[in-house]
Amino acid sequence: MLAFLIRSLEAAMIFTFAGLGELVDQRSGVLNVGLEGIMLFGATLGFIAAQTTGSYLVGFLVGIGIGALLGLLHGFFSITLGVDQVVSGMGIWIFGFGMTTYIGNPYTGPLGLERLPTWFGISPFFFLAIIMVAVVWFLLNKTGWGLSIRSVGEQPSVAEVSGLKVARIRYLCVIFGGVMAGFAGAVYGLYYNPVWNYNFLMGWGFISLALVFFSMWNPYLLFGGAVLFGLLWQLSLNPQMFFPGLASRYIWRMVPFAMTILVLILISSKWFRSRWGATTPEALGKPYYKE
Amino acid sequence: MPRTRDAEPIELHGDIWKHIQPGEVILDARGITKRYPGGVLANDHIDFKIRAGEIHAILGENGAGKTTLMSILFGLLQPDEGEIYVRGLKVNFRSPEDAIKMGIGMVHQHRKLVPAHTVLENILLGHPKSRGVINVKEAEEEIEAIAQRYGFRVDPRARVWQLTEGEKQVVEIVKALYRGAKILILDEPTSALTPVETERLLESIETMTQEALGVVPFITHKLPMVLAISDQVTILRRGRVVDRLETAKATEQILAQKMVGRPVIFDLQKPDVTPGKPVIQVENLSARNNKGVIALKNASFTVREGEILGVAGVAGNGQHELAETLMGLRPAEGGRILFEGQDITHRSILDRWKLGLGYTPAERTEVGSIGDFTLVENVAMNYYFDKRYNHAGFLDYGGLRQLTEQIIEDFDVATPGPDVKIQTLSGGNLQKIILGRVLSRQPKLVIANLPAQGLDVGATEFVQRKLLEARSNQAAVILISEDLDEILSLSDWIAPMYEGEIVDIIPAAEARKDLIGAMIAGLHREN
Numbered sequence: 001m002l003a004f005l006i007r008s009l010e011a012a013m014i015f016t017f018a019g020l021g022e023l024v025d026q027r028s029g030v031l032n033v034g035l036e037g038i039m040l041f042g043a044t045l046g047f048i049a050a051q052t053t054g055s056y057l058v059g060f061l062v063g064i065g066i067g068a069l070l071g072l073l074h075g076f077f078s079i080t081l082g083v084d085q086v087v088s089g090m091g092i093w094i095f096g097f098g099m100t101t102y103i104g105n106p107y108t109g110p111l112g113l114e115r116l117p118t119w120f121g122i123s124p125f126f127f128l129a130i131i132m133v134a135v136v137w138f139l140l141n142k143t144g145w146g147l148s149i150r151s152v153g154e155q156p157s158v159a160e161v162s163g164l165k166v167a168r169i170r171y172l173c174v175i176f177g178g179v180m181a182g183f184a185g186a187v188y189g190l191y192y193n194p195v196w197n198y199n200f201l202m203g204w205g206f207i208s209l210a211l212v213f214f215s216m217w218n219p220y221l222l223f224g225g226a227v228l229f230g231l232l233w234q235l236s237l238n239p240q241m242f243f244p245g246l247a248s249r250y251i252w253r254m255v256p257f258a259m260t261i262l263v264l265i266l267i268s269s270k271w272f273r274s275r276w277g278a279t280t281p282e283a284l285g286k287p288y289y290k291e
Numbered sequence: 292m293p294r295t296r297d298a299e300p301i302e303l304h305g306d307i308w309k310h311i312q313p314g315e316v317i318l319d320a321r322g323i324t325k326r327y328p329g330g331v332l333a334n335d336h337i338d339f340k341i342r343a344g345e346i347h348a349i350l351g352e353n354g355a356g357k358t359t360l361m362s363i364l365f366g367l368l369q370p371d372e373g374e375i376y377v378r379g380l381k382v383n384f385r386s387p388e389d390a391i392k393m394g395i396g397m398v399h400q401h402r403k404l405v406p407a408h409t410v411l412e413n414i415l416l417g418h419p420k421s422r423g424v425i426n427v428k429e430a431e432e433e434i435e436a437i438a439q440r441y442g443f444r445v446d447p448r449a450r451v452w453q454l455t456e457g458e459k460q461v462v463e464i465v466k467a468l469y470r471g472a473k474i475l476i477l478d479e480p481t482s483a484l485t486p487v488e489t490e491r492l493l494e495s496i497e498t499m500t501q502e503a504l505g506v507v508p509f510i511t512h513k514l515p516m517v518l519a520i521s522d523q524v525t526i527l528r529r530g531r532v533v534d535r536l537e538t539a540k541a542t543e544q545i546l547a548q549k550m551v552g553r554p555v556i557f558d559l560q561k562p563d564v565t566p567g568k569p570v571i572q573v574e575n576l577s578a579r580n581n582k583g584v585i586a587l588k589n590a591s592f593t594v595r596e597g598e599i600l601g602v603a604g605v606a607g608n609g610q611h612e613l614a615e616t617l618m619g620l621r622p623a624e625g626g627r628i629l630f631e632g633q634d635i636t637h638r639s640i641l642d643r644w645k646l647g648l649g650y651t652p653a654e655r656t657e658v659g660s661i662g663d664f665t666l667v668e669n670v671a672m673n674y675y676f677d678k679r680y681n682h683a684g685f686l687d688y689g690g691l692r693q694l695t696e697q698i699i700e701d702f703d704v705a706t707p708g709p710d711v712k713i714q715t716l717s718g719g720n721l722q723k724i725i726l727g728r729v730l731s732r733q734p735k736l737v738i739a740n741l742p743a744q745g746l747d748v749g750a751t752e753f754v755q756r757k758l759l760e761a762r763s764n765q766a767a768v769i770l771i772s773e774d775l776d777e778i779l780s781l782s783d784w785i786a787p788m789y790e791g792e793i794v795d796i797i798p799a800a801e802a803r804k805d806l807i808g809a810m811i812a813g814l815h816r817e818n
Contacts, residue, residue: 143424144424155403162403
């Protein structure tokens with residue numbers, strides 16, 4: 001039972017890392033649906049680097065580095081070139097999916113390093129995730145940097161005439177989003193599930209993406225959602241623990257994704273939005289061109 | 292100069308703003324030239340000087356180069372030639388940030404504020420003080436001090452989307468002053484204000500000039516405003532300075548003539564028309580706005596043949612919902628609409644067009660026209676159902692083309708021809724063609740929603756003349772306008788609106804501007 005809970009919270013911390021980056025990214029007006037691709041890259045390259053050098057540190061750094069690069073790439077497409085952000089993000093996902101399958105295939109199997117240490121049975125990264133949630137919330141709501149980010153995501157032309165550099169702020173935010181996604185991927189591949197396999201991330205990037213919408217762009221709600229989905233995920237793996245004999249395990253495996261769809265439909269509904277106030281960043285997904 | 296604690300914004304631009312003498316030249320623009328791709332000269336060697344403590348209005352029609360000049364002064368555009376000196380120091384603005392740092396503040400006609408943010412957040416945005424953790428209390432006090440000094444009222448915690456246009460403008464002005472603006476550029480400062488708000492703004496501007504700020508309003512259509520407040524006026528036409536004069540020596544006639552390049556008739560001759568039978572009778576009509584709130588409450592009125600009903604009000608008081616409900620673009624929540632005695636409350640939009648209603652929307656580019664379509668195709672929008680141009684489902688493009696050419700001629704539309712895309716037309720010409728296609732149907736009722744909004748003096752006069760012409764031809768006209776002068780000079784009956792209600796219906800002969808101004812500001816209710 002305790003192991004079940006711990007695994008759930010550890011899944012939640014990975015959703016949280018990836019989701020926080022995406023949340024900041026979206027708050028600045030850039031949508032990155034390629035989260036899954038960046039996480040796959042972070043997980044795979046981090047895995048290979050750690051296995052080759054025998055150093056976890058190198059693995060995490062490589063994961064973060066590739067995340068930053070892919071964030072930059074998405075920024076170049078969506079900010080500088082003004083490409084449709086969904087198209088660019090989908091491109092990154094397909095690229096990530098294909099490339100990591102090709103690169104990672106020879107490394108199929110376990111990492112083969114000593115497991116990372118835990119505190120009281122849970123990864124220290126979990127506490128890092130909680131701290132980051134608070135830090136990101138504070139940054140977004142109590143500081144001038146956060147004000148700049150939110151303004152760029154709401155009305156970029158207003159930010160521009162107020163003397164801000166819209167493109168620079170958006171670049172910083174997508175790169176931050178990439179770094180967080182790459183790091184989340186590395187935590188997954190080096191700690192949570194250190195066995196490389198074809199598509200071993202299993203759609204966690206998409207769940208993280210959905211969580212950002214679920215959170216209504218609030219870091220605390222994001223964390224709450226992440227814990228909920230972590231539990232749901234764990235339940236889908238071990239349904240017999242709570243509901244022995246109820247439905248086949250294949251149906252249970254579907255539950256988190258079905259829930260994702262339901263949640264997205266609910267929060268996109270007119271009823272929900274008018275009840276909770278439209279918090280969607282006004283300029284989300286829209287390229288900005290100087291007048 | 293009164294000193295309040297912390298009221299003095301931190302110096303962003305070194306010492307260049309120390310010891311300003313009233314009357315001293317603080318901004319000197321020399322030979323500003325801007326060419327757009329395609330060779331259009333938007334600004335052709337424009338020179339002007341702004342002095343401390345002076346209100347220097349820049350006057351020009353749409354397309355005279357005002358927007359370009361404003362953008363150059365604020366760093367949004369870079370001039371191809373020419374120099375700008377701020378207190379004798381040559382400056383080169385690459386972005387608004389550079390201009391702001393040199394003490395230039397801008398108050399935009401289309402407000403540049405984030406609606407979802409609070410007033411405080413909007414004012415702080417981009418301010419050097421907002422780096423790092425924001426000290427909300429201190430900032431609130433400083434903003435309060437500035438507001439008090441100039442006689443403004445602001446609530447730093449209110450969200451901008453809740454504010455009226457006038458309150459938003461105040462936020463923009465305070466924002467500019469908080470950033471240390473010494474030269475304030477105002478784009479059409481009074482176009483969205485009620486008379487009461489205008490009065491208050493002018494008082495605040497007076498205070499600013501006493502503190503040796505330079506104030507530069509850019510104005511297209513409110514000529515009385517120029518005369519009321521400015522000391523100097525520079526008039527632009529086709530990208531050039533055509534004249535520069537002291538306001539004391541100018542009259543409205545002189546200014547308009549220089550601006551348009553030909554004499555403009557101000558006193559519209561309203562011919563005597565004997566009203567006929569009622570065309571439209573509205574009874575207790577109610578409707579919701581886009582947010583689902585009842586925005587039109589129990590409106591009742593009658594308009595007869597040959598009458599103009601002027602619906603006066605500040606944007607967002609239900610006039611828009613009224614126009615859309617009458618035309619069927621918005622469902623009626625209650626009440627009914629009788630058109631020539633026939634209940635049309637639930638009839639389709641197409642039926643209403645066929646019955647003889649005509650509508651010119653306020654949103655000319657979003658609702659009134661399709662930018663990528665040609666003039667002919669846009670004219671067809673009001674004719675495709677007409678038996679004269681639709682033969683068993685086939686459109687008679689030859690006939691429509693002739694019709695469009697006729698409209699272009701009758702309505703004096705400046706265009707290379709009927710086959711260009713309508714988005715190439717300027718605002719005034721676009722409105723002329725929209726009005727033309729409606730009036731050419733000889734409708735029994737014309738609903739004109741903000742027909743002259745944003746148009747220059749020449750086009751405004753033209754549009755107003757055409758509406759009077761429709762009235763002479765026994766059409767009933769519902770004129771929705773935020774410009775009280777327009778309402779007073781055209782209407783037979785005046786219906787001031789406030790918060791979705793028609794406050795009163797007053798015969799034009801008995802209407803007083805101050806009373807109507809108070810009614811649309813909610814200060815005067817009468818049954």
